[in-house]
Amino acid sequence: MRLDYPREDLTDGVVLLRRWGEADLGCVREASADPRIPEWTTVPAAFTEEEGLAFIRRQWGRAESGEGLSLAVAAAATGEAMGLVVLLLEPRRPGVAATGYWVIPRARGRGLATRAVRLASAWALRDAGLARVQALVEPENEASQRVLRAAGFRSEGVLRSFLDTGDRRADAVVFSRITHDL
DSSP, rough: OOOOSEEEOOEOOOEEEEEGGGHHHHHHHHHSSTTTHHHHHSSSSOOOHHHEEEEEEEEHHHHHHHEEEEEEEEEETTOOOEEEEEEEEOTTTTEEEEEEEEOOOTTTSSHHHHHHHHHHHHHHHTTSOOOOEEEEOOOOOOOHHHHHTTTEEEEEEEEEEEEEEESOOOEEEEEEEEEGGG
8 A cells, every 4th residue: 555645735724734845944943943843753853954854855755665645734824834744554554554743832722733633534544545544642642632532533542661762661542543433
């Protein structure tokens, strides 16, 4: 299975999910300044223009390599990138993708992450042929759990000591959304 970019950008009138562009460096710079985003993602912890461009190229590479799909979460009215939503295919589980997401601090509290996750997962389940989209979240990350619940995901349980940042291990709450949930 492979995920290709949607034929048209995904939008609900507030959020626009689109390909990353080099003009989105400001968003990557802001994400780098938030210590939690680089801890769990490939966003560079120390931003330079070179590292920011490398991050954007990695997002393009996800689709090119068949790993999955990474989309910029942008304001529909302006197109300004405010975050990321990613769907990474599970190589040993056909029809299953893991989702991840983040929104820069100044864009939080407006429901952008919820809208992005809802749009991306609905597209993946309805149009891209996936059977399941799942997410793993630390139990202490209540904001991310609220995003997933509001986006139509259900909590399935806790995997103990499942996540590894390289510096520490953490439990993971498993969330999923399946075609039946649409």
